[in-house]
Amino acid sequence: xxxxxxxxxxxxxxxxxxxxxxxxxxxxxxxxxxxxxxxxxxxxxxxxxxxxxxxxxxxxxxxxxxxxxxxxxxxxxxxxxxxxxxxxxxxxxxxxxxxxxxxxxxxxxxxxxxxxxxxxxxxxxxxxxxxxxxxxxxxxxxxxxxxxxxxxxxxxxxxxxxxxxxxxxxxxxxxxxxxxxxxxxxxxxxxxxxxxxxxxxxxxxxxxxxxxxxxxxxxxxxxxxxxxxxxxxxxxxxxxxxxxxxxxxxxxxxxxxxxxxxxxxxxxxxxxxxxxxxxxxx
Amino acid sequence: xxxxxxxxxxxxxxxxxxxxxxxxxxxxxxxxxxxxxxxxxxxxxxxxxxxxxxxxxxxxxxxxxxxxxxxxxxxxxxxxxxxxxxxxxxxxxxxxxxxxxxxxxxxxxxxxxxxxxxxxxxxxxxxxxxxxxxxxxxxxxxxxxxxxxxxxxxxxxxxxxxxxxxxxxxxxxxxxxxxxxxxxxxxxxxxxxxxxxxxxxxxxxxxxxxxxxxxxxxxxxxxxxxxxxxxxxxxxxxxxxxxxxxxxxxxxxxxxxxxxxxxxxxxxxxxxxxxxxxxxxx
Numbered sequence: 001x002x003x004x005x006x007x008x009x010x011x012x013x014x015x016x017x018x019x020x021x022x023x024x025x026x027x028x029x030x031x032x033x034x035x036x037x038x039x040x041x042x043x044x045x046x047x048x049x050x051x052x053x054x055x056x057x058x059x060x061x062x063x064x065x066x067x068x069x070x071x072x073x074x075x076x077x078x079x080x081x082x083x084x085x086x087x088x089x090x091x092x093x094x095x096x097x098x099x100x101x102x103x104x105x106x107x108x109x110x111x112x113x114x115x116x117x118x119x120x121x122x123x124x125x126x127x128x129x130x131x132x133x134x135x136x137x138x139x140x141x142x143x144x145x146x147x148x149x150x151x152x153x154x155x156x157x158x159x160x161x162x163x164x165x166x167x168x169x170x171x172x173x174x175x176x177x178x179x180x181x182x183x184x185x186x187x188x189x190x191x192x193x194x195x196x197x198x199x200x201x202x203x204x205x206x207x208x209x210x211x212x213x214x215x216x217x218x219x220x221x222x223x224x225x226x227x228x229x230x231x232x233x234x235x236x237x238x239x240x241x242x243x244x245x246x247x248x249x250x251x252x253x254x255x256x257x258x259x260x261x262x263x264x265x266x267x268x269x270x271x272x273x274x275x276x277x278x279x280x281x282x
Numbered sequence: 283x284x285x286x287x288x289x290x291x292x293x294x295x296x297x298x299x300x301x302x303x304x305x306x307x308x309x310x311x312x313x314x315x316x317x318x319x320x321x322x323x324x325x326x327x328x329x330x331x332x333x334x335x336x337x338x339x340x341x342x343x344x345x346x347x348x349x350x351x352x353x354x355x356x357x358x359x360x361x362x363x364x365x366x367x368x369x370x371x372x373x374x375x376x377x378x379x380x381x382x383x384x385x386x387x388x389x390x391x392x393x394x395x396x397x398x399x400x401x402x403x404x405x406x407x408x409x410x411x412x413x414x415x416x417x418x419x420x421x422x423x424x425x426x427x428x429x430x431x432x433x434x435x436x437x438x439x440x441x442x443x444x445x446x447x448x449x450x451x452x453x454x455x456x457x458x459x460x461x462x463x464x465x466x467x468x469x470x471x472x473x474x475x476x477x478x479x480x481x482x483x484x485x486x487x488x489x490x491x492x493x494x495x496x497x498x499x500x501x502x503x504x505x506x507x508x509x510x511x512x513x514x515x516x517x518x519x520x521x522x523x524x525x526x527x528x529x530x531x532x533x534x535x536x537x538x539x540x541x542x543x544x545x546x547x548x549x550x551x552x553x554x555x556x557x558x559x560x561x562x563x564x
Contacts, residue, residue, distance in 0.1 A: 006300050015297035016305060018288050018391055023298060023370075025432035026308030057433075058440060084378060088305075091436075096366060096395055098432065098439035098463055109300055113378055137419035137483075138455055141437055149431035150307035150380065151339075154373075155423055157380035158340060173420055173482075181380055200455075201419075 002114035005078040009108055010070045012077070020107060022090030025098065026148035028106075029053040032243050033085040035112065038075050039278030040085055042243065043068070045206040050089060053145045058100070059091050062108050072282040074110050083114040084244060090148070115244075126251035126260075127166035129180065129238065131229065132156040136170040136178050136201045144204035153181045166248060167240055169232075172201055176226045183242040184208040185227070187235035188263060192221030194231070207241040207275045214270035237262030247271035284396035287360040291390055292352045294359070302389060304372030307380065308430035310388075311335040314525050315367040317394065320357050321560030322367055324525065325350070327488045332371060335427045340382070341373050344390050354564040356392050365396040366526060372430070397526075408533035408542075409448035411462065411520065413511065414438040418452040418460050420482035428485050435463045448530060449522055451514075454483055458508045465524040466490040467509070469517035470545060474503030476513070489523040489557045496552035519544030529553035 006014045021027035031050055034041040047064055054061035071085065088109040094101040134156040142149070156168050167180030178196050179185055184205040186195045193215055198204050215222045232238060237258045238250035249263035288296045303309035313332055316323040329346055336343035353367065370391040376383040416438040424431070438450050449462030460478050461467055466487040468475045475497055480486050497504045514520060519540045520532035531545035 008300070014300050016300060018290070018296050018298060018370075018393060020305065021436075023302065023305040023372075024430070025436050026430055027433060027436050030306075057437070086378065088300075090305075096368065098435045099443075100436060100440050111300060134423050135421055137421040137424070139417055139419040139434060141416050142419070142433060147433055148306070148308055149433045151309060151424060151429055151431045152421060153380045154303075154307050154309050154382065155339070158382050161381075 002079050002081050002083060004111070004113050005074055006109065006111040007070055007074045010066070016107065016109070017093050019093040020090050021092065021094055022088065022107070022148055026150070028088060028090030028148045029057065029146055030086060030088040030148060031146060033087060034244050034276055035075065035080050035083045035085050036276060036278050037082070038080040039281055040071065041276055041278050042206050042210070043279070043282065045209065046087070049146065049204065049206060050087070053147070054089065054106070056145060057091070057147070059104055059106055062089055062106060067108060068282050070108070071110055074112055075282070078112045080112050081114065082116065083112055086111045086113070088148070127248060128164060128252040128254070129166055129240070129250050130160060130168050130254060132159050132168035132170050132181065134159065134170065135173050138172050138200035140200050143200050143202060144198045146203050156181045166250065171229070175228065177229060177232060178202045180240055183240040183245070186211065186239040186241070187227055187232055188237040188239065189235050192223065194223050194225060194227060196227050197224040205241055205243070207243055207246060207271060210275045211239070211241050211247055211267070211271050214267055214274065217270065218264065218266055220264070220267065239263055239268070241271065243275070246275045284361050284363045284365060286393070286395050287356055288391065288393040289352055289356045292348070298389065298391070299375050301375040302372050303374065303376055304370065304389070304430050308432070310370060310372030310430045311339065311428055312368060312370040312430060313428060315369060316526050316558055317357065317362050317365045317367050318558060318560050319364070320362040321563055322353065323558055323560050324488050324492070325561070325564065327491065328369070331428065331486065331488060332369070335429070336371065336388070338427060339373070339429070341386055341388055344371055344388060349390060350564050352390070353392055356394055357564070360394045362394050363396065364398065365394055368393045368395070370430070409530060410446060410534040410536070411448055411522070411532050412442060412450050412536060414441050414450035414452050414463065416441065416452065417455050418483045420454050422482055425482050425484060426480045426486035438463045448532065453511070457510065459511060459514060460484045462522055465522040465527070468493065468504075468521040468523070469509055469514055470519040470521065471517050474505065476505050476507060476509060478509050479506040487523055488525055489528060489553060492557045493521065493523050493529055493549070493553050496549055496556065499552065500546065500549055502546070502549065521545055521550070523553065525557070528557045
């Protein structure tokens with residue numbers, strides 16, 4: 001039986017010092033990684049995003065081979081089968097004050113949670129999206145990063161409890177739709193797929209990139225440009241992507257229904273194959 | 283001798299579970315409280331802000347009398363004289379995912395750090411402000427709250443290391459000056475004081491409110507309205523406020539010098555008297 005297990009800097013443990021800057025300021029990054037048959041999916045992409053995020057936050061990245069070794073030991077110790085590996089990297093501990101310490105030793109937290117494949121809030125094709133009232137703030141310095149400042153997502157996610165709702169969509173203060181609380185968004189129409197550019201807010205999803213590659217392979221055009229709510233209602237179909245679900249064709253936006261055939265099945269299948277199958281053992 | 287000491291939920295300790303939502307999402311609030319001769323300054327105001335912040339984040343507030351008792355025991359155990367009491371309240375531990383748990387047990391972290399009275403980056407009247415390049419994002423749902431999502435302040439504070447700089451000013455994406463990384467801002471001109479309204483971003487400072495009361499008592503008008511950088515250069519004087527410094531008349535904004543006599547000494551003295559003297563023992 002798989003069991004939940006956490007390693008901190010390579011050692012079993014489930015506590016961090018109060019002085020950790022992740023707790024004090026949300027000063028860090030995280031990755032949510034699908035585990036299938038005990039192995040991580042899209043490991044290289046997750047590590048690449050984490051490394052580039054560390055550079056943008058001006059903190060040293062974790063050493064990749066050590067991290068892979070730690071993840072391998074954790075998954076083995078947890079007897080992992082299917083589940084979720086959450087990797088959190090903070091700027092480590094420091095004295096009081098916002099100023100990053102002159103010498104930073106990042107803290108790496110790896111947590112495995114066993115989960116069924118369909119536990120992530122539903123992946124059914126008749127799933128529903130709603131609009132959240134909580135807006136998403138804009139800051140180009142943080143845009144695209146999967147950082148630890150997630151209060152907006154917490155407040156947005158608190159807006160619904162119906163477990164059949166796939167996700168809640170969030171808009172920037174200008175009323176443009178950016179993403180779900182935990183997924184990226186694509187709208188399909190006669191010209192192809194449209195997804196919001198993530199230049200001022202949103203998370204640059206690993207599976208968002210996979211979907212764009214699958215679309216290219218299938219000859220479907222993808223454009224990054226602003227999406228107004230009206231464009232979602234006018235679309236023939238919507239797709240959401242995240243690391244645990246791959247790609248899901250949306251059934252409803254509020255009460256508005258999309259045809260189940262609108263989204264090419266080959267596109268969904270391509271994303272699931274690439275994003276939810278481990279490439280190789282760690 | 284005073285010593286650093288931390289209580290978690292009333293018990294000595296300096297570790298929190300990895301599952302704490304403060305670490306996972308920055309899902310919580312904090313207060314930075316000046317300690318003088320072992321007693322907290324502006325305790326009631328800090329607790330009132332914390333309580334209203336908890337309501338806005340839809341989490342149960344800590345019980346005030348228990349928190350006061352814990353703070354009293356901590357300060358006694360630390361043999362506290364002058365220093366800083368940091369009070370952090372998170373939404374406690376929960377399972378994976380943004381959704382707040384149905385039953386929340388907030389976690390209260392109290393940390394005392396001994397510090398000299400002038401250690402908070404300088405309080406000298408010839409101190410300098412600079413402009414930070416890191417913008418401050420806008421979200422009315424979070425505006426005014428002293429929440430744990432502080433990556434913007436971390437990035438802004440990383441823009442300078444000169445210890446004689448008082449603080450760095452941050453602007454919203456529309457170029458309006460909102461506050462410093464760790465202080466509120468007032469500009470003085472012939473019509474009185476102007477300070478930015480904090481309706482879309484910024485922290486509603488305890489000493490900001492004290493200064494507004496002192497100004498009223500001294501017959502100085504205070505207006506809340508947008509401040510452009512040009513208005514700061516045109517001002518006769520600038521004042522910054524925070525819980526550890528009280529009010530400080532700014533000497534320079536970049537290379538621009540303000541007359542040391544522009545800011546009424548009675549205003550600064552009033553704020554320091556009210557904000558940096560304990561009202562009564564806990």
